[in-house]
Amino acid sequence: MPSRLMSWAVTDSLLRGCLTAALLGGIAGCAAPLPRLTPPVPAQWQHAAASDPAKATDLHGWWHAFADPELDALVDRALSNNLDVAQAVERLRAVRALHDRSQARYLPVLTASTNDVIDPDASASYFLIGFDANWEFGLFGRSTGTRREANGALNASIADLRTAQVSLVGEVVREWIELRTAQQQEQLLSRINQTRQHEWQLLQIRQHLQLAPPNVVDQAQASFAQSAAALAAPRQAINASAQQLALLLGQNHPDPAWLQPGTPPELGAWQLDSAPADLVRTRPEIARAEADVLQAAGAQALAHADLFPSIGLGGSIDWATDINNNKKHPSTPNAIDSLGPVINIPLFDWGIRLAAKHAKDHELKASVLAYRQAVLQGVTEAEAALGSVQQQQQREQQSLLAWQALQRVDQTTQTRVDLHLGSPLDRAESQVAADQAAIELADARAGHSLAYVALFKALGGAPLPTADEMGTPPPETSSGGSTDKVHR
Numbered sequence: 001m002p003s004r005l006m007s008w009a010v011t012d013s014l015l016r017g018c019l020t021a022a023l024l025g026g027i028a029g030c031a032a033p034l035p036r037l038t039p040p041v042p043a044q045w046q047h048a049a050a051s052d053p054a055k056a057t058d059l060h061g062w063w064h065a066f067a068d069p070e071l072d073a074l075v076d077r078a079l080s081n082n083l084d085v086a087q088a089v090e091r092l093r094a095v096r097a098l099h100d101r102s103q104a105r106y107l108p109v110l111t112a113s114t115n116d117v118i119d120p121d122a123s124a125s126y127f128l129i130g131f132d133a134n135w136e137f138g139l140f141g142r143s144t145g146t147r148r149e150a151n152g153a154l155n156a157s158i159a160d161l162r163t164a165q166v167s168l169v170g171e172v173v174r175e176w177i178e179l180r181t182a183q184q185q186e187q188l189l190s191r192i193n194q195t196r197q198h199e200w201q202l203l204q205i206r207q208h209l210q211l212a213p214p215n216v217v218d219q220a221q222a223s224f225a226q227s228a229a230a231l232a233a234p235r236q237a238i239n240a241s242a243q244q245l246a247l248l249l250g251q252n253h254p255d256p257a258w259l260q261p262g263t264p265p266e267l268g269a270w271q272l273d274s275a276p277a278d279l280v281r282t283r284p285e286i287a288r289a290e291a292d293v294l295q296a297a298g299a300q301a302l303a304h305a306d307l308f309p310s311i312g313l314g315g316s317i318d319w320a321t322d323i324n325n326n327k328k329h330p331s332t333p334n335a336i337d338s339l340g341p342v343i344n345i346p347l348f349d350w351g352i353r354l355a356a357k358h359a360k361d362h363e364l365k366a367s368v369l370a371y372r373q374a375v376l377q378g379v380t381e382a383e384a385a386l387g388s389v390q391q392q393q394q395r396e397q398q399s400l401l402a403w404q405a406l407q408r409v410d411q412t413t414q415t416r417v418d419l420h421l422g423s424p425l426d427r428a429e430s431q432v433a434a435d436q437a438a439i440e441l442a443d444a445r446a447g448h449s450l451a452y453v454a455l456f457k458a459l460g461g462a463p464l465p466t467a468d469e470m471g472t473p474p475p476e477t478s479s480g481g482s483t484d485k486v487h488r
Contacts, residue, residue, distance in 0.1 A: 031141030031148075031301035035293065035368050039286075039375045041276040047386035056273030059282055059461035063173050066265035066449070071176050074245070078172045079463060081250035085168055088161040095157040102150030106138035108313075130318030134342060140308035145301025152295030159291055162284035162462065170457035172248050174450055179241035180264035181446040186234040187261060188435045188442070193231065195435070196224040199428040264442065267449045272386075274459065279378045283460035289367070289374035296367040300360040306353045307346065314342035378458065385455035392448040399444040403437040410434040 057065060063075055079085060115128040138146070200220040206212035242254035280286055317337045346353060413430040416422035 031144035031304065032297075034148075034297050035364065037290065037293065037368065037371055039277070039280050040372055041279060041375060041379055043276070045272075045276060045386055046383055047390055055271065057270040057456075059274070059456065059459060060463050062270070062456040062461045063169065063453075065268050065270040065452070066173075067268055068176075068265040070262070071173065071265055074176060074249070075169055075172055078168055078249050079165065082164075082168050082248055083250050085161070085164045086250075088157075088164040092157040092161050095153050099150045099154045102146055103138075103143065105146065106136055106143050108133060108135040126320045128318060128320050130316055133315045134312060135314070136310060136312035136342075139311055140305040141301040142305040142310075145298045145305060148298030148301060149295050150298075152291045152293075152298055155291035155294060156288055159284045159288035162287065162460070166284055166457055166460055166462040168248060169462045170453055172245065173453050175241045175244045175248065177265060177446055177449050177453070179238060179245065179258060180262050181442055182234040182237035182241065183261045184264055184442050185439050186231060186238065188439045189227065189231050189234060192432050192435045193224070193227040195428050195431050196220070196227040199425060200224045202425060202428075264446065265449065266445065267452055270452070272455075272459075276379055276382070279382065279459065280375065283374075283378045283458070285460075286371070286374045286378055289371040293364070293367045293371050296360070296364040300357070300364045303353070303357040303360040307357060309346070310342075310344040312342045313339070315339040378460075381458035382455065385451060385458045388451040389448070389455055392444065392451040396441070396444040396448045399437070399441040403434070403441045406430070406434040406437045 063071060110131060110133050112131050113129075136142075200217070200223070203212050203217045203220045207214060207217045238259070242258050245258060246252065246254045274282070315338060317335065319335045321334055410427075410430040410433070413422060413427050417424055417427045
């Protein structure tokens with residue numbers, strides 16, 4: 001228990017000696033320096049980082065490369081109305097409220113209290129009222145550990161908000177691309193279904209004229225039925241994407257305008273002008289891991305400080321009055337004043353505090369390893385996304401060439417039919433082949449666009465939090481320096 005409230009009779013020299021010893025001990029037992037983080041990032045990307053020569057794409061507005069006003073409006077609405085982002089904003093504000101008062105525990109504290117005290121012989125009853133003041137100095141790294149934990153919690157909450165925004169923007173863009181692509185594919189499959197139905201009807205007429213065997217008609221009927229069944233997939237995708245968009249925008253039903261067929265957003269020219277090392281400052285998962293290191297360092301500093309005395313100043317002033325026998329002019333004073341150092345010295349606890357210190361050491365090392373893992377994860381996802389963008393771009397180019405070739409075949413067949421040099425059945429097959437190539441092209445373009453979305457999601461691209469979300473800037477530390485930052 002602390003040595004409680006030495007009287008005013010303590011000499012000035014003794015008080016100064018205690019404070020000097022405390023300060024010297026605090027300096028000797030200060031918190032360990034923050035670990036130096038060395039992000040394991042390569043010098044450059046292994047894959048090409050641009051589709052066409054263009055101005056570098058802004059990480060905080062990468063979806064504008066689609067030049068789709070409807071998509072831009074959806075992203076803005078989602079950032080304003082999404083419930084996950086709103087929760088992250090409120091959690092950030094809650095953490096900031098605590099962060100702004102994190103060092104208050106090392107400032108003087110004043111409390112008032114009252115109490116009734118009954119004399120053991122029941123001959124008197126006293127009413128006590130008093131004020132207690134306490135000022136813990138935060139020595140031996142306590143103040144530093146508390147500041148590190150508070151700053152780490154604040155940085156982690158900011159990273160969580162950024163994570164929610166990055167994920168939200170990526171999901172909105174992805175769902176919009178899939179919705180418009182599914183609508184385009186539904187239109188093409190409907191055309192194929194109509195063509196297959198017309199083909200079946202022509203063969204039925206030929207069978208009636210005994211110009212076609214029954215098995216050919218049955219095969220045409222099967223193709224018609226299969227083309228009708230294929231319509232279920234895009235319609236299901238349309239419904240699922242529309243419902244997911246509604247969820248992302250914080251509403252209970254999709255907008256009717258979404259269900260009207262539209263053109264899929266087409267990716268324009270873009271360029272990635274960042275280096276792998278930029279992931280450390282843009283990817284929120286890495287920022288979260290860095291914040292965890294700072295929090296673990298704070299917890300380690302506090303565990304280290306628990307091995308040393310807790311030192312501060314304490315004072316009190318108490319008044320007592322005898323309720324039963326109170327005299328108008330008492331002969332003895334009923335007030336007591338005291339001031340002196342408050343010291344809590346750990347002596348023996350079976351090694352609990354030392355074990356806690358060792359545990360926090362290992363937790364700090366684990367958080368540093370987790371940071372390295374987060375960096376490697378970010379590099380891996382970005383490299384994979386870059387490679388996927390390249391492959392999907394090549395797939396789109398080849399699908400475009402195939403569709404253009406089949407379009408020419410279909411046009412040639414139509415000309416032969418118009419000149420009565422070919423059968424309408426030949427035109428049906430060429431038209432179906434061209435429409436199937438168009439479906440493959442739409443899927444390839446969507447794959448290219450989705451790979452682009454995955455790339456900028458891996459890079460951590462999303463709008464920066466607004467001033468209202470962030471609240472007021474973090475205050476300076478109690479020592480006058482800036483907020484703690486883990487060294488890289």
